Amino acid sequence: MEPLVLDSRTRLLVLTGAGVSAESGVPTFRGMNGLWENHPVEAVASPQGFDANPALVWRFYSQRRTGAADVKPNPGHDALVRWEQHLGDRFLLATQNVDGLHTKAGSQRVVDMHGNLFRTKCADCGRVPFADTSVHPSGTVPKCDSCGGRLRPDIVWFGEMLDPNDLARIGEFIQRQDGTRLVFLAAGTSGAVWPAAGIVDEVRAVRGDTWLVNYESAANTERFHHFVQGLSGQVLPTLANLV
Numbered sequence: 001m002e003p004l005v006l007d008s009r010t011r012l013l014v015l016t017g018a019g020v021s022a023e024s025g026v027p028t029f030r031g032m033n034g035l036w037e038n039h040p041v042e043a044v045a046s047p048q049g050f051d052a053n054p055a056l057v058w059r060f061y062s063q064r065r066t067g068a069a070d071v072k073p074n075p076g077h078d079a080l081v082r083w084e085q086h087l088g089d090r091f092l093l094a095t096q097n098v099d100g101l102h103t104k105a106g107s108q109r110v111v112d113m114h115g116n117l118f119r120t121k122c123a124d125c126g127r128v129p130f131a132d133t134s135v136h137p138s139g140t141v142p143k144c145d146s147c148g149g150r151l152r153p154d155i156v157w158f159g160e161m162l163d164p165n166d167l168a169r170i171g172e173f174i175q176r177q178d179g180t181r182l183v184f185l186a187a188g189t190s191g192a193v194w195p196a197a198g199i200v201d202e203v204r205a206v207r208g209d210t211w212l213v214n215y216e217s218a219a220n221t222e223r224f225h226h227f228v229q230g231l232s233g234q235v236l237p238t239l240a241n242l243v
């Protein structure tokens, strides 16, 4: 197999999805068959669901916070930390995962495209989102210190827009003109959720090289130059040639 060469003329954009956390034992929405305690996931992960029953939403996210607090990064996360240490500013990690495992592993240049389970924001005022590990499992809704409104998890829910600043950071990395060649690697993502699924085409538009590491074929596999089929925790640690 052709190696993924990470040398001083390379800049690398990585996109991760639920598959990268799977070997750490994090359950995915799809793994839950679209239901949580018999509620459709949209009821606990959408603005409409939050308006209808914010306490239920907090119970769901409290369970996820508690679950994610106990899980540990796996060798796939660790490999990405080593790549970043090698490449420095020529590395960027965009993740669709909200579990915080990349940061826990030691990754620093992380864009949390879908938000972060351990951040909270106000549903009713524009205060800056803040780090928060608190849980509210018993039917209560935490209140905002600034406006008295309802606090909510800082997660991009169904039907919500991604943060334009996050998309700009990814776009600027793709478009950067510093004489380096762009490589894009997607891992553990089904290629079915946008805009993440379209990054491969943005990279191809600037003649970047594209890699997919996934357990099964993704919805957009044919858009990648290289497809390495396997578990990310097994493939990533030996995939790259750091020179």
Ligand code: APR
Binding pocket: 016, 017, 018, 019, 020, 022, 023, 028, 029, 030, 096, 097, 114, 187, 188, 189, 190, 191, 192, 193, 213, 214, 215, 216, 217, 218, 230, 231, 232, 233
């Ligand atoms: N290693 C590599 N790939 C894996 C592994 C593994 N250990 N385990 C599973 N996979 C693959 C699956 O084959 C699947 O193609 O990871 C992919 C996970 O796909 P999804 O569950 O659709 O996850 P993702 O692409 O991250 O979903 C995007 O959708 O559920 C919403 O907002 C949520 O961020 C999520 C978004």
